[in-house]
Amino acid sequence: MTNHIDLGTVLRQTLSADLYSNLVTRPTGAAVRTQIETLLGETERSLTVIDFSHVSMIDFSCADEVIAKLLMRHGQKHEAYFVFRGVTDGHSDAIETVLERHGLALVVESDSGVELMGVLEELEVSLFRAIKRRGSASAWELAVDLNEPEHVLKRALDGMWRRRLLMRNDDDYTVLTPGMTGGEGQIA
Amino acid sequence: MTTVINVPPSLDETSFEQVLEQVAPLPPDAKLLIDARHTTWASPYGLSALLTLGQVRDQARPTLAVPESDDTASYWARANFFHYADELFDLKGLVPRRSRAESQVLLEVTPISKSEDVHDVVGRIQQRTQQIIGKDLGLDPKAIVGFAMTLSEVCQNIIEHAGRGGWVMVQAYNWQKRLGRRVVVIAVCDAGVGFRCSLETSGHLATADRWDDAAALEAAVIRGVSRFRDPGRGQGLAGVRKYIGRWDGKLSVRSGTSRIAILPDWDDDVPLKENLPAFPGAQIQVTIPERVAR
Numbered sequence: 278m279t280n281h282i283d284l285g286t287v288l289r290q291t292l293s294a295d296l297y298s299n300l301v302t303r304p305t306g307a308a309v310r311t312q313i314e315t316l317l318g319e320t321e322r323s324l325t326v327i328d329f330s331h332v333s334m335i336d337f338s339c340a341d342e343v344i345a346k347l348l349m350r351h352g353q354k355h356e357a358y359f360v361f362r363g364v365t366d367g368h369s370d371a372i373e374t375v376l377e378r379h380g381l382a383l384v385v386e387s388d389s390g391v392e393l394m395g396v397l398e399e400l401e402v403s404l405f406r407a408i409k410r411r412g413s414a415s416a417w418e419l420a421v422d423l424n425e426p427e428h429v430l431k432r433a434l435d436g437m438w439r440r441r442l443l444m445r446n447d448d449d450y451t452v453l454t455p456g457m458t459g460g461e462g463q464i465a
Numbered sequence: 466m467t468t469v470i471n472v473p474p475s476l477d478e479t480s481f482e483q484v485l486e487q488v489a490p491l492p493p494d495a496k497l498l499i500d501a502r503h504t505t506w507a508s509p510y511g512l513s514a515l516l517t518l519g520q521v522r523d524q525a526r527p528t529l530a531v532p533e534s535d536d537t538a539s540y541w542a543r544a545n546f547f548h549y550a551d552e553l554f555d556l557k558g559l560v561p562r563r564s565r566a567e568s569q570v571l572l573e574v575t576p577i578s579k580s581e582d583v584h585d586v587v588g589r590i591q592q593r594t595q596q597i598i599g600k601d602l603g604l605d606p607k608a609i610v611g612f613a614m615t616l617s618e619v620c621q622n623i624i625e626h627a628g629r630g631g632w633v634m635v636q637a638y639n640w641q642k643r644l645g646r647r648v649v650v651i652a653v654c655d656a657g658v659g660f661r662c663s664l665e666t667s668g669h670l671a672t673a674d675r676w677d678d679a680a681a682l683e684a685a686v687i688r689g690v691s692r693f694r695d696p697g698r699g700q701g702l703a704g705v706r707k708y709i710g711r712w713d714g715k716l717s718v719r720s721g722t723s724r725i726a727i728l729p730d731w732d733d734d735v736p737l738k739e740n741l742p743a744f745p746g747a748q749i750q751v752t753i754p755e756r757v758a759r
Binding site for chain 1: 591611700
């Protein structure tokens with residue numbers, strides 16, 4: 278089951294007010310992230326859609342608290358995967374800035390499916406596209422597709438898995454797809 | 466004895482220094498009459514900084530002689546200046562009532578002391594900026610979002626670092642004489658601890674070879690240094706710098722006895738001023754001009 282978290286709902290719950298739809302200020306960002314972490318609990322392996330559809334804009338400080346720290350802390354402590362949905366021009370400047378600052382990348386859902394955003398090597402982008410074409414692939418299959426040594430790709434794939442940009446199941450790597458593990462469940 | 470402090474006819478970021486030059490040598494408990502009777506124009510910075518001055522001089526409540534010009538006084542009233550000035554000064558002269566008609570001020574003088582205040586100002590300004598930035602200044606829609614982000618970050622500087630409340634004001638006007646274009650200006654002023662003291666709380670910076678207000682401003686504004694050890698800190702002003710760079714704007718930050726500025730080609734200001742009259746806190750101005758065809 279994929280978790281679904283509507284950031285607009287979490288924001289309103291956090292501020293106890295219906296008036297605001299902007300993710301601004303560091304204290305707000307910290308409170309929203311804490312709420313997300315509480316909702317996710319201590320589940321060891323999870324896939325969660327973080328939905329920006331009802332958020333007008335996000336500033337740098339809030340993006341640092343909500344996105345960068347969520348990826349660096351919760352994403353690393355647990356095997357927690359995140360797909361960011363509804364990301365528009367109103368959000369992308371701040372998100373890209375904090376990803377760049379921390380050398381991070383994340384998965385965003387767009388009209389053409391899932392894409393990567395942030396700090397990425399060229400090889401990582403090629404791998405992501407190749408896996409997306411296949412749906413799921415092992416390092417040796419990708420070595421054939423990309424005409425690169427398998428051990429080089431394996432190292433890059435494991436790096437992407439540690440950054441939670443790909444899921445790993447035994448020897449196979451899969452792009453994160455909301456609903457891939459049995460639909461979406463709204464938890465906020 | 467009361468000392469008369471003359472407010473220049475045009476009160477902005479530059480001319481406010483004339484006010485500070487008169488005030489800085491006086492003891493904190495000196496009784497002041499701030500004479501703005503002949504002031505005919507004030508920028509958002511001028512009004513916000515004037516309130517900050519009132520906040521600083523709280524040991525002997527100063528008197529403020531309000532502008533004699535009806536237009537000027539009415540504008541100050543519409544900008545909600547007198548509402549807050551009344552708490553800080555003994556007002557002398559005719560103070561107009563604030564008109565019930567919708568003000569043309571983009572964001573009236575607004576106090577900032579907590580996170581909710583930032584939510585409030587960002588929410589209030591979003592709709593109005595669509596008209597001003599998108600249509601009047603001819604900027605890309607992305608600039609509208611960036612403007613709200615910039616406003617949010619400069620206001621947060623008060624909450625995160627000042628240690629006491631401050632004010633923000635936003636206005637768009639035609640800068641005909643100086644630039645020949647319309648501009649939108651954000652001014653954020655506080656009388657808190659200032660950049661140098663804020664950074665000194667992190668310890669290691671104060672031991673640098675050169676450490677003064679100018680060095681603190683360079684560290685915070687240019688290098689994105691923050692008093693917090695969290696590597697994610699310091700992104701606010703870095704983001705503001707990126708925004709003004711993209712839209713050919715200007716950022717200036719005054720703190721203590723120095724002022725640093727990120728300058729566009731159209732401005733002949735200097736990047737760093739030192740040995741200014743001492744004034745507590747931080748005073749920030751962001752100016753975004755109308756886009757011109759190149």
